[in-house]
Amino acid sequence: MKKSIAVLRGDGIGKEVTKGAIEVLKAVAVQYNHEFTFQHALIGGAALDAEGTPLPAETLEVCKKSDAVLLGAVGGPKWDVNPPHLRPEKGLLQIRKELNLYANVRPVTCYNSLLDSSPLKKEIIENVDFVIVRELTGGLYFGKPSGRKIDNGEEAVVDTLSYKRSEMKRIIEKAFEMARSRRKKITSVDKANVLESSRMWREVAEEVAKDNSDIMLEHMLVDNAAMQLIRNPRQFDVIVTENMFGDILSDEASMLTGSLGMLPSASLSTDGPSLYEPIHGSAPDIAGKNLANPIATILSAAMLLRLSFGLEEEATAVERAVEQVLDAGYRTADVASVQKRAVTTGEMVERIKEALIEDGAISNIMEAYA
Ligand SMILES: NC(=O)C1=CN([C@@H]2O[C@H](COP(=O)(O)OP(=O)(O)OC[C@H]3O[C@@H](n4cnc5c(N)ncnc54)[C@H](O)[C@@H]3O)[C@@H](O)[C@H]2O)C=CC1
Numbered sequence: 001m002k003k004s005i006a007v008l009r010g011d012g013i014g015k016e017v018t019k020g021a022i023e024v025l026k027a028v029a030v031q032y033n034h035e036f037t038f039q040h041a042l043i044g045g046a047a048l049d050a051e052g053t054p055l056p057a058e059t060l061e062v063c064k065k066s067d068a069v070l071l072g073a074v075g076g077p078k079w080d081v082n083p084p085h086l087r088p089e090k091g092l093l094q095i096r097k098e099l100n101l102y103a104n105v106r107p108v109t110c111y112n113s114l115l116d117s118s119p120l121k122k123e124i125i126e127n128v129d130f131v132i133v134r135e136l137t138g139g140l141y142f143g144k145p146s147g148r149k150i151d152n153g154e155e156a157v158v159d160t161l162s163y164k165r166s167e168m169k170r171i172i173e174k175a176f177e178m179a180r181s182r183r184k185k186i187t188s189v190d191k192a193n194v195l196e197s198s199r200m201w202r203e204v205a206e207e208v209a210k211d212n213s214d215i216m217l218e219h220m221l222v223d224n225a226a227m228q229l230i231r232n233p234r235q236f237d238v239i240v241t242e243n244m245f246g247d248i249l250s251d252e253a254s255m256l257t258g259s260l261g262m263l264p265s266a267s268l269s270t271d272g273p274s275l276y277e278p279i280h281g282s283a284p285d286i287a288g289k290n291l292a293n294p295i296a297t298i299l300s301a302a303m304l305l306r307l308s309f310g311l312e313e314e315a316t317a318v319e320r321a322v323e324q325v326l327d328a329g330y331r332t333a334d335v336a337s338v339q340k341r342a343v344t345t346g347e348m349v350e351r352i353k354e355a356l357i358e359d360g361a362i363s364n365i366m367e368a369y370a
Pocket residue numbers: 013017072073074075076077089092259260261262277278279280281282283284285286291292293294296334
């Protein structure tokens with residue numbers, strides 16, 4: 001199969017983790033006789049430095065012409081003082097809007113071998129397997145008007161949360177579709193006791209449920225959901241929610257798995273190429289140190305293979321390789337219980353490639369660490 005992948009490395013650890021995922025995708029191409037081409041383009045702080053804008057027109061062109069997009073992360077302290085339109089994050093929001101990436105699918109899977117890496121008890125996180133379906137192109141992050149003004153002689157600020165019914169419907173329908181091939185349960189998360197947008201969200205969810213009576217729908221207020229994720233995460237199958245709630249809940253959920261560096265995501269488009277990205281940011285505190293966990297991005301690449309290219313066997317092989325390497329005891333620093341035994345980003349990538357190329361080749365690797 002011949003496919004083109006646009007790669008937006010971005011900033012900080014975005015560069016390191018995408019490098020690792022590309023290496024894994026290249027290994028897949030060799031192993032399964034595919035031809036993947038990679039075209040790099042600028043986004044975020046790197047694009048601001050080079051082009052004066054966080055999303056150059058050329059980047060958008062490259063993405064639109066490709067079969068899928070792989071993104072690292074954007075942002076960093078260097079650009080924190082910039083005005084809103086010159087923030088790296090603005091480039092990420094813009095590309096989500098431009099490519100109609102309405103659905104951000106964030107699977108949360110607890111690996112058996114990492115049960116001791118989570119701050120939560122093993123009994124709580126064992127067999128946790130759910131997916132957060134986050135609306136990605138509406139809500140507060142895209143609200144207009146937004147900004148500062150003077151109100152009665154005092155500085156005031158406004159951010160607006162707005163959604164169209166159709167925007168709610170399409171993401172909730174996506175969640176129902178996903179639940180159908182899973183355990184057929186949806187938890188729709190909102191703040192309907194306070195927000196009008198949430199009351200409409202509930203109405204829409206009920207309407208969609210009427211046409212999907214094989215799926216069980218429950219509603220949960222977001223503050224309770226944040227608590228239930230820690231109390232009893234196994235109760236969840238598919239969580240569907242608006243943009244900001246999904247953003248926050250998924251970072252929280254990542255700690256069930258042991259680290260923010262473990263959660264992949266797919267940002268699905270209504271029409272054109274979809275984009276695949278780890279849920280984490282550019283991690284300026286560890287950037288450039290070869291410390292980042294590349295697994296979230298490698299698992300995002302597996303989602304790319306499955307969802308954009310239909311390569312189920314290859315996607316499963318990547319996921320199996322990750323699991324095998326973790327089972328063998330390899331850990332980056334974020335999930336290592338004994339820090340001095342932690343491996344670097346580069347070594348983790350090497351081990352995953354090795355496991356992919358030769359299934360079972362790494363069975364005794366922890367001997368080196370004993
Ligand atoms: N999708 C994106 O591009 C996102 C960008 N950001 C941006 O990233 C910058 C830093 O934001 P933070 O709040 O620090 O969030 P962050 O997600 O970059 O990091 C939070 C913490 O998790 C750790 N961490 C994150 N990914 C990791 C990985 N793969 N391996 C090991 N440890 C990892 C970091 O070292 C840090 O201690 C900001 O400019 C923010 O706006 C934040 C979230 C998402």
